[in-house]
Amino acid sequence: MSVDQRLAELSAALPGDVVVTDAERTDKYRWDRANDPRAGVPLAVVRAESTEHVQTAVRWAAKHGVAVVPRGAGTGLSGGASAIDGCLVISTERMRAVEIDPLTRIAYVEPGLLNAELKAEAARHGLWYPPDPSSYEICSIGGNIATNAGGLCCVKYGVTTDYVLGLTVVLADGTAVELGGPRLKDVAGLPLTKLFVGSEGTLGIVTRIVLRLVPAQRTPSTLVATFASLDDATAAVLAISSRMRPSMLEFMDRASINAVEDMTRMGLDRSAEALLVVQSDEPASYAAAEIAEVGALCDAHGATEWFSTDDPDEGEQFVVARRSAIPALELKGALLLEDVGVPLPRLGELVRGIEAISADHEVLVAVVAHAGDGNTHPLVVFDPADAAATARAQTAYDAIMRLAISLDGTITGEHGVGRMKQPWLRDYLGADVHALNRRIKDALDPQGILNPGAGI
């Protein structure tokens, strides 16, 4: 059967404009936000509208041995949704239904729904969906499930998997299974719902999600502190996080402070080596006490100054500044986005080590971090037109992962392995754990058609 005949078979099996094959329209499905230069050209894109569409597409791919790349909003930072040559991209962008049961605080969601859309819908019922990747306004819940996405409030409220009660998943042979459901506790059988959260589309494609919501967050109080010394700042992080549970504990280094200041002109201290943004969402009088204690710990660890506010809009400005780091640095060049994490006591060594890697490789590396989780985002900035600089950036990107592994850290805390980090996965996991991953992958996808080259 020719390629054209196969595509005709796919188009015939699905309604009107679900299948897209012309290059002009499939082009935007080649890349996610990692902008992987090695991204391939898909054979076709299925813009599924239902579980049944996904099943039909996967069955077709299984029959013809075509690789499937599942795709949410395409905001992934590790290349997990970048296309490979001749693949079928299955996009869930059109599957955006959301239904909330306020009585049980449960949301029933389709994977294309944006994180921000779910937050807004929950807020209408006085409820909250905590996981908040910096990209929450543009990333989808399906992508969040695929990567087990984290965010800023995770230091207190946990990550995506902590909110997932159930999933509908299309397996590699097109079978759809329902795992878990609207039950708060269920231990019957293996915990398969948990296995799929963070599996990066390598075991199945999620088409429906049952999520636990919580009561609306209290209005947080915010403290911003600047430090002349990086070491003082990382010491302050450890002191704060060992004494209390702030609802946010974020870090920016000098390069990211300056990049954000270049873009926003909001008056950040350009000379500071580090800036911390800390929030407390405890009840008002307790938040005031918590913020005062954070301030005292900043003083004790040599902060040059700190400022606190219980005005939510004023506080939000600093959070926006922190969230703006990636777009601000994208104005300066192409980025290789790191996502390494370490046990909290090693945070200082990691950040100092990244500084040394930046100097050694003569490449700008700006660091922002979910500091309270030990999860950092070193952003390697380079000019893609300069081959030597690009090569140095890639070497620095590698070196940062090796540094993290040497500090008992991980190569990815929340972005996922994708295609960008897969070459380092085996070194990180070790041969035995890597083999265990492969045994599960092979058991669930014996043809190897689901997102090959990504994740595991």
Add this chain to the structure above:
Amino acid sequence: MSVDQRLAELSAALPGDVVVTDAERTDKYRWDRANDPRAGVPLAVVRAESTEHVQTAVRWAAKHGVAVVPRGAGTGLSGGASAIDGCLVISTERMRAVEIDPLTRIAYVEPGLLNAELKAEAARHGLWYPPDPSSYEICSIGGNIATNAGGLCCVKYGVTTDYVLGLTVVLADGTAVELGGPRLKDVAGLPLTKLFVGSEGTLGIVTRIVLRLVPAQRTPSTLVATFASLDDATAAVLAISSRMRPSMLEFMDRASINAVEDMTRMGLDRSAEALLVVQSDEPASYAAAEIAEVGALCDAHGATEWFSTDDPDEGEQFVVARRSAIPALELKGALLLEDVGVPLPRLGELVRGIEAISADHEVLVAVVAHAGDGNTHPLVVFDPADAAATARAQTAYDAIMRLAISLDGTITGEHGVGRMKQPWLRDYLGADVHALNRRIKDALDPQGILNPGAGI
């Protein structure tokens, strides 16, 4: 090779008194707390002292095709640790090390450590390990991991899996792997740590655990309410749980109230159809407001009376009463312990349905419940010397699981499937999800030696 030769080989491979083979001493390893009358006779018991001992024992079992039954403290309620004829029991009762890093709030634990011992050790550092099965004083962390154990505070603080950062696991071929570790976020590779929590010893044997702790719980305030009508009580549960997040929301029906009163003579209202125990651990003034709101909701839903206290000892008496239900009912006969859960809005239907099953089968079924989670423990009480009564009890036990399934509920919320509930698992999961469970089991344990007949 004869059985004696095989056992000699096992004994030679392990130190002195690690291997136990004489029937008098192995007898107590036949049953867990489910007291399954079908429990078999083990060939030997290995009382492992290290990961290496477990590896040696599993390699021996794999070589000779001997079934392995992993065992913690033997307090399981679904028969997951009851022996099968000719098996090797691997007990972790001697592996009880615990080490706490207060700076990062992380505990490094061996599986034989009791839940209460971990709580006590954490408390010495001002920290708390929340999961609290009613058996917390006698159950082990390893068993809690095997079943993904819940408890009373889980309605606010989640279940065991929410606290597990890393595991050392001995696989079916004797390989030991380290999954996860002391990193708060890590998405590199499949979420295998999560896969093993709740796998009931069917995929591997856990020998070391890295757990997340949280700051000590604030002293809770307690409210106890009695209801003349069961329906009023379940309506109150739904009203309370949809409006706030109490740190405990427990239920007892008339039969369990009376059994506890028979044992304790603490003055519970024997005429009540239901009793609720509710706690709030918010900061003091907020807890007072929350408890007042609970009281108002109890009034609105026809409570005959309620009483509240912020004295922790006084409050604890009622929690102890609730926890005493199983021992109190054990004084009245043998028990078949149910663990069915439903979506919260179906709780009333479930409890009413159980009442009908009790009447139809002429067998006492007392119900206690983690009501805020929709997780109930119907306790079927019978005289094991009366064959007809025993048969009726078994039929009622079956009927309760079928009722739960019909209400979109689960056959087990926190006790695990074990050997007692395995016959119902396929019906509950459905053929496709059951097959998916088996594919993972077969990939990780192709010989089928790990806890056969239990779990999946």
